[in-house]
Amino acid sequence: MNAKNSFSMKIDSRSKNESFLRTVVATFASVLDPTVEEISDIKTAVSEAVTNCIVHAYPDTIGKIYINCEITDNTLTVKIRDKGVGIENIAKAMEPLYTTAGEERAGLGFAVMQNFMDYVRVRSVVGRGTTVTMKKNIQVRYGSQKQR
Amino acid sequence: MSVEIKVKDEVLTGYLSGEIDHHSASGLRTAIDRAVEVNMPSLVILDFERVSFMDSSGIGLIMGRYKNLSKRGATLNITGTSPYLYKMMRLSGIERIVKIENKEKKQ
Numbered sequence: 001m002n003a004k005n006s007f008s009m010k011i012d013s014r015s016k017n018e019s020f021l022r023t024v025v026a027t028f029a030s031v032l033d034p035t036v037e038e039i040s041d042i043k044t045a046v047s048e049a050v051t052n053c054i055v056h057a058y059p060d061t062i063g064k065i066y067i068n069c070e071i072t073d074n075t076l077t078v079k080i081r082d083k084g085v086g087i088e089n090i091a092k093a094m095e096p097l098y099t100t101a102g103e104e105r106a107g108l109g110f111a112v113m114q115n116f117m118d119y120v121r122v123r124s125v126v127g128r129g130t131t132v133t134m135k136k137n138i139q140v141r142y143g144s145q146k147q148r
Numbered sequence: 149m150s151v152e153i154k155v156k157d158e159v160l161t162g163y164l165s166g167e168i169d170h171h172s173a174s175g176l177r178t179a180i181d182r183a184v185e186v187n188m189p190s191l192v193i194l195d196f197e198r199v200s201f202m203d204s205s206g207i208g209l210i211m212g213r214y215k216n217l218s219k220r221g222a223t224l225n226i227t228g229t230s231p232y233l234y235k236m237m238r239l240s241g242i243e244r245i246v247k248i249e250n251k252e253k254k255q
Contacts, residue, residue, distance in 0.1 A: 015171035
């Protein structure tokens, strides 16, 4: 059995932090010896969730984004939470190509999270904020000697 | 993140490099739109070969440029997508409106 490992952080909802946050989570997950594709999947899903906080949760203000990451056995769990405006209709928000952010946004954020991760759950209360929980199972490959 | 623009005859090629996310997309958008405004190409090729990361902001960037160029009667093509970038493009269904060349290219 591998020991559980976790970290938490709180950061301002500034767009320049998008790159930092996806890199931090991917680096934390690297102990599971993921493939290049798995790392890309994690970075992309985190980038989408963080961008949602910046664009939608705190549209006219800088708020805090709370990240909690946990590794249990070969599973990475990433929880990204904000205390922003919340989502009125989660099912609608998760529809591919649906966006409220104008022509330059593709409306694919949740679709990417669902396609690139193994589990996605969205909980939201209008006026209170949103929590996105995502899990990725990293395949244990034969010959991998990584200590976790 | 940067874009290098090269123009030959009526073809404008934008060589993108680095990471494309919501933060970097707006600068790329401005640079490409300005180059299109000045050079008035009939074909724009966006080359993704040197792009190391892209989230759905890259799809938004392509869709926005496609709409902009369509209004001018110009065509947009995409090239140099790695299997990883192509995964994102396939998910978005963007191939229905934009031609993607060299998509089988290995990383």
